Amino acid sequence: MKIEYWLNGRKEQAEIDAGLMLLDFLRDHGCYSVKCGCETTACGLCTVWLNEKPVLSCAVLAARIDGQHVTTLEGLQDEAKEFAQYMASEGSDQCGYCNPGFVMNVLSMVRELSDTPTEAEIKEYLAGNLCRCTGYVSHMRVLRRYLAAKGKEVQDA
Amino acid sequence: MKSVNQAVMKKDALPLITGKPVYTGDLAPKDCLIVKALRSPHARAIVRSVNKTAALKVPGIECILTAEDAPKKRFTIAGQTYPELSPYDRLILDKQIRFVGDPVALVAGKDAACVDKALRMIKVDYEVQEPLLDFRQAVDNPIVVHPEDDWNPMVPVGGDNKRNIIAQDKEDWGDVDGTFADSDVIVDHVYHTKQAQQSMMEPFQAFTELDPYGRLVIVSSTQIPFHVRRIVATALEIPKSRVRVIKPRIGGGFGAKQTAVMECYPALVTMVTGKRAYMLYTREESQTVSSPRHEAEIHVRIGASKEGHIRVISVEALWNGGAYSDHSPTTVTLAGHKSIPVYNHTEAFRFNYTAVYSNTIAAGAYRGYGATQGLFAVESAVNELAEKLGIDPVTLRLKNIVHEGDVMPAYFNETARSCNLEACLMRTLELIDWKHNYPRRVLPNGKIRAAGLALAMQGSAISNVDVASATIKVNDDGFYTLDIGATDMGTGCDTILAQIAAEALECPVDEVVTHGVDTDTSPYDSGSYASSTTYLTGMAVYKTCQTLIEKMKEKAARMLGDVKAEDLDFTGDAIIDRATGRQVTRKELGNAAMITNDIALEATETHFSPVSPPPYMAGAAVVDVDPGTGEITLVDYAAVVDCGTVINPALARVQAEGGLVQGIGMTLTEDVIMDKRGRLQTNSFMQYRIPTRQDVCDIKVEFAPSYEPTGPYGAKSIGEIVINTPGPAIAEAVHQATGVYFRELPITAEKVYKGLKAKKEE
Numbered sequence: 001m002k003i004e005y006w007l008n009g010r011k012e013q014a015e016i017d018a019g020l021m022l023l024d025f026l027r028d029h030g031c032y033s034v035k036c037g038c039e040t041t042a043c044g045l046c047t048v049w050l051n052e053k054p055v056l057s058c059a060v061l062a063a064r065i066d067g068q069h070v071t072t073l074e075g076l077q078d079e080a081k082e083f084a085q086y087m088a089s090e091g092s093d094q095c096g097y098c099n100p101g102f103v104m105n106v107l108s109m110v111r112e113l114s115d116t117p118t119e120a121e122i123k124e125y126l127a128g129n130l131c132r133c134t135g136y137v138s139h140m141r142v143l144r145r146y147l148a149a150k151g152k153e154v155q156d157a
Numbered sequence: 158m159k160s161v162n163q164a165v166m167k168k169d170a171l172p173l174i175t176g177k178p179v180y181t182g183d184l185a186p187k188d189c190l191i192v193k194a195l196r197s198p199h200a201r202a203i204v205r206s207v208n209k210t211a212a213l214k215v216p217g218i219e220c221i222l223t224a225e226d227a228p229k230k231r232f233t234i235a236g237q238t239y240p241e242l243s244p245y246d247r248l249i250l251d252k253q254i255r256f257v258g259d260p261v262a263l264v265a266g267k268d269a270a271c272v273d274k275a276l277r278m279i280k281v282d283y284e285v286q287e288p289l290l291d292f293r294q295a296v297d298n299p300i301v302v303h304p305e306d307d308w309n310p311m312v313p314v315g316g317d318n319k320r321n322i323i324a325q326d327k328e329d330w331g332d333v334d335g336t337f338a339d340s341d342v343i344v345d346h347v348y349h350t351k352q353a354q355q356s357m358m359e360p361f362q363a364f365t366e367l368d369p370y371g372r373l374v375i376v377s378s379t380q381i382p383f384h385v386r387r388i389v390a391t392a393l394e395i396p397k398s399r400v401r402v403i404k405p406r407i408g409g410g411f412g413a414k415q416t417a418v419m420e421c422y423p424a425l426v427t428m429v430t431g432k433r434a435y436m437l438y439t440r441e442e443s444q445t446v447s448s449p450r451h452e453a454e455i456h457v458r459i460g461a462s463k464e465g466h467i468r469v470i471s472v473e474a475l476w477n478g479g480a481y482s483d484h485s486p487t488t489v490t491l492a493g494h495k496s497i498p499v500y501n502h503t504e505a506f507r508f509n510y511t512a513v514y515s516n517t518i519a520a521g522a523y524r525g526y527g528a529t530q531g532l533f534a535v536e537s538a539v540n541e542l543a544e545k546l547g548i549d550p551v552t553l554r555l556k557n558i559v560h561e562g563d564v565m566p567a568y569f570n571e572t573a574r575s576c577n578l579e580a581c582l583m584r585t586l587e588l589i590d591w592k593h594n595y596p597r598r599v600l601p602n603g604k605i606r607a608a609g610l611a612l613a614m615q616g617s618a619i620s621n622v623d624v625a626s627a628t629i630k631v632n633d634d635g636f637y638t639l640d641i642g643a644t645d646m647g648t649g650c651d652t653i654l655a656q657i658a659a660e661a662l663e664c665p666v667d668e669v670v671t672h673g674v675d676t677d678t679s680p681y682d683s684g685s686y687a688s689s690t691t692y693l694t695g696m697a698v699y700k701t702c703q704t705l706i707e708k709m710k711e712k713a714a715r716m717l718g719d720v721k722a723e724d725l726d727f728t729g730d731a732i733i734d735r736a737t738g739r740q741v742t743r744k745e746l747g748n749a750a751m752i753t754n755d756i757a758l759e760a761t762e763t764h765f766s767p768v769s770p771p772p773y774m775a776g777a778a779v780v781d782v783d784p785g786t787g788e789i790t791l792v793d794y795a796a797v798v799d800c801g802t803v804i805n806p807a808l809a810r811v812q813a814e815g816g817l818v819q820g821i822g823m824t825l826t827e828d829v830i831m832d833k834r835g836r837l838q839t840n841s842f843m844q845y846r847i848p849t850r851q852d853v854c855d856i857k858v859e860f861a862p863s864y865e866p867t868g869p870y871g872a873k874s875i876g877e878i879v880i881n882t883p884g885p886a887i888a889e890a891v892h893q894a895t896g897v898y899f900r901e902l903p904i905t906a907e908k909v910y911k912g913l914k915a916k917k918e919e
Binding site: 017032033035036037038039040042043045072073074077080081083084087088089090091092093094095096097098099100103123124126127128129130131132133134135136137138139 | 164166167169170171172173174175176177178179180183270355356357358359360406407408409411437439440441646647648649805807808810811814815816817818819841842843847848849850851853855856
């Protein structure tokens with residue numbers, strides 16, 4: 001089938017099999033930041049935005065992006081670089097494999113959470129992003145500093 | 158120090174965080190054949206025949222390989238120095254199936270869709286056999302997992318395949334039985350840990366191709382490029398000169414990728430077809446046909462005087478190797494050697510072990526490598542001893558722990574040249590507010606808050622075995638390239654080793670470019686495992702810098718004329734004639750090396766160590782237990798680590814936090830469940846529950862550095878030790894809360910509930 005969509009702001013069209021998953025479609029189209037970690041929607045590695053909302057691309061049919069806007073980390077390089085400074089200074093990137101999906105969700109969290117999010121709200125928002133290297137503790141240090149720079153003060157529980 | 162002990166950013170941080178294509182799967186050429194395996198649903202069977210006629214007709218299928226197509230010489234996929242202690246007991250494809258998931262056929266085709274279709278169309282005729290699933294029944298069981306006559310131990314490790322024994326040994330030091338007979342108090346218990354999964358975020362993957370010289374090139378997510386070269390060459394029966402292994406960025410390993418779990422499969426396809434081949438394991442494959450921690454049953458006995466002197470420790474370990482021997486003979490030795498020496502004032506110790514075959518997933522290397530299981534058992538037993546003696550667990554430990562300068566009989570008679578364990582313990586107690594939280598109190602909400610602690614040790618590289626090397630070159634304008642064979646798998650060793658080089662060469666870290674690993678060009682390194690990289694490769698880097706500085710002086714002397722190298726001083730930016738003050742800058746030196754030159758401005762040094770200095774640590778947990786439901790909430794965890802000099806405090810801290818949370822997962826949520834036919838039910842992240850960020854409390858990590866004289870700038874290791882304390886510390890906290898001992902991991906709410914119920918009924 002034929003689909004028309006916006007990928008990282010650019011209008012494109014493609015001929016696809018109806019059963020193709022968005023994850024495979026995006027990697028076939030050069031979006032290598034999108035990773036597969038589990039096939040069971042449990043790890044968050046394949047997080048992308050569909051119309052600015054985070055979705056797990058392993059569980060979305062490519063056909064569903066017809067007429068829609070898809071954003072991957074390739075389309076958010078300036079925002080990713082800004083966040084990367086905070087993450088790198090804590091050594092929190094580690095193996096990096098979960099980073100793109102995590103960053104995608106962090107960037108959408110910044111837009112969606114209030115100006116005074118609690119630690120519990122942050123953990124809940126990002127709960128679907130697994131990481132096996134860091135134990136998540138450094139993530140919170142990173143997020144406190146990053147959110148402060150964005151005018152958001154993390155409240156203790 | 159300007160570069161060492163600094164929180165330098167990882168050199169690869171920006172590309173990783175911004176999602177650049179740097180991993181094996183991102184680099185695999187588009188024209189690779191896609192390779193998948195057809196796997197046995199039976200735990201034990203003989204493959205009578207494979208009918209692939211229909212499957213071969215699927216458009217796009219290139220080949221379907223079965224046991225007939227694979228070489229017939231046995232090998233091991235354990236990533237260890239040759240000759241490996243793990244017996245050669247594998248074939249790439251074997252007619253004898255030994256566990257659920259053993260491969261029957263490899264299918265290669267132009268895309269995943271056609272391969273999936275072909276996999277469904279292959280008809281296998283199995284002669285299903287009764288499996289041996291309980292490793293406790295393995296020794297001398299009529300079911301023999303490896304009946305073959307070509308089972309091949311390269312090194313005698315006490316194994317006997319006809320008896321299902323992979324490795325076995327007994328060691329007594331001092332009068333063990335006499336000391337037990339003479340002890341006032343004895344604790345005697347059996348502890349059980351399961352086949353925990355590393356669960357690194359990047360599944361196993363590799364692609365293979367033939368280069369213009371017809372050589373096999375393997376690009377793999379591996380911790381052990383040089384071992385993979387040897388293993389694949391051995392498996393395919395081709396000369397090692399025909400194999401080249403390249404490691405790009407790795408999405409985590411934790412020991413899983415210290416085994417060549419799957420490189421042989423695409424390699425065989427490429428050798429047969431001459432075409433590029435790519436294989437990516439699913440998460441299910443990564444959890445069920447990989448290389449988890451060994452399941453262990455450990456019998457611990459400790460004898461003590463009534464005053465609390467630990468006089469004798471006995472550790473008897475039974476180790477479930479699963480279907481193949483990978484890492485069994487080596488991991489099991491750590492169960493005793495890296496637990497007993499924590500209590501170094503014993504008069505005697507015993508360490509007996511047996512590693513056995515069973516028809517379950519073959520176990521491998523996972524962070525902690527056997528020490529984790531041993532320390533869960535010994536530390537739990539020491540906590541039980543404290544209760545039995547009526548001495549608090551801190552006092553008991555202060556009376557008995559190892560100190561700097563001690564000779565450690567249970568650790569190959571090595572001397573603890575650097576040891577700050579007592580400081581680790583005391584600071585941990587402060588961080589966890591031990592006085593307030595130990596032993597227990599009832600909270601207003603009815604939950605019981607309690608605390609527990611544990612100690613740990615590990616090693617730094619394998620003494621007298623591991624080899625590390627570094628090559629450093631001076632380039633244009635005097636920048637350096639550092640070539641290593643050690644593999645950065647996210648731990649940051651490319652950066653840490655550059656920090657060590659920058660310290661020695663007195664230059665900014667940015668002027669040292671790190672490159673690794675390509676087995677054709679990188680200097681030899683055993684690989685990144687056994688907590689070896691900072692300690693051993695770090696020392697190789699340090700030595701290389703010293704040699705390089707001498708060469709740079711030699712070249713500078715030639716340039717200055719009329720002066721000897723020994724009269725020159727190296728300042729980092731320049732080389733200066735002490736007498737006259739005349740100098741050659743590093744920039745001039747680098748550029749001069751590229752015109753009319755016959756002094757190679759590069760150096761390579763190799764290093765091994767006759768000792769493996771243990772890092773030490775203490776960890777303590779505070780938990781809330783709901784007596785109504787058995788639910789355990791981890792409220793607080795604190796740990797203090799003595800890893801010698803901390804080369805990079807930010808990276809070391811994250812290593813510690815990450816290792817602790819893996820240990821917490823192993824203790825509370827990561828359960829391995831097998832059905833009656835040997836199928837793993839915990840085959841995805843839905844069933845095998847690694848911690849999410851909502852499961853993790855605040856974790857406090859500090860360092861209590863010692864100075865290790867045999868390490869680079871005093872450093873020891875940190876990567877593995879950090880997983881070892883949560884098991885026994887949390888188990889003790891839960892015991893304090895409930896009055897029930899939990900001697901099996903994980904400790905789930907169900908087990909606590911049942912334990913409390915049984916206690917009530919007593």
